[in-house]
Amino acid sequence: MGIFSRLKTLVASNVNDIISKAEKPEKMLNQLIIEMNEQLLESKKAVAMAIADEKKLEREMQNQAAQAGEWERKAMLAVQAGKDDLAKEALLRKQEYDNAFGEYKKQWEAQKKSVEQLKESLRELQNKIEEAQRKKNLLVARAKRAEAQQKIQNTISSVSGNRTAFDAFDRMAQKVDQMEAQADAAKELEDFSANSDLEKRFAELEKSDSSADLLLLELKEKMKALPEKSG
DSSP states (O other): OHHHHHHHHHHHHHHHHHHHTOSSHHHHHHHHHHHHHHHHHHHHHHHHHHHHHHHHHHHHHHHHHHHHHHHHHHHHHHHHTTOHHHHHHHHHHHHHHHHHHHHHHHHHHHHHHHHHHHHHHHHHHHHHHHHHHHHHHHHHHHHHHHHHHHHHHHHHHHHHHOHHHHHHHHHHHHHHHHHHHHHHHHHHHHHHHHHHHHHHHHHHHHHHHHHHHHHHHHHHHHHHHSOOOOO
16 A cells, blocks of 8 residues: 555645646646656556566465365375375375465465555545546636736736826826816807807997988978978
């Protein structure tokens, strides 16, 4: 199980290092996934070696069992031939192989158990890496959103802290207000002058018409007073 403990330590170290330097989260997350897959590949190789050792122990165990069976067969042949001493020798050899078989069986069972644990840990690690790959896009999206929000906040803070810019806008607004007021005043004066001129012209016209009417009336009255001429 040591390989997975080392992998866990290495991955944790890499994660802490990446997080502390995470200026570009997407790039860092991609690099982390690459490193995790590389370590997964190394772990698969280690598990494959453990499986190979298990198979080797199993073959040796079976070989010891076969040798024990062979010496037992020879002991039977010796008994059938009436050679008990030879049969005893064969049985002693069989016992040696039986003992070796027992030792190999213990080692094989322990290795088999270890391999099953390694396989389970490997499956768990692979599932975690696959989960990390699925979460990567979500983390990248969150990081981009946070980065955008930070930029906006920095801009707002920068603009809010720049009183000179706001003062300039205020002064410009005051200047525009003044320009508009002056333009309105000039227009009002122009309209007033135009109206005064027009009223003056009509007043003169009315005055002129009234004088003519009066003169005409006076003339008619004068003519009535004159004696009529006979034809």
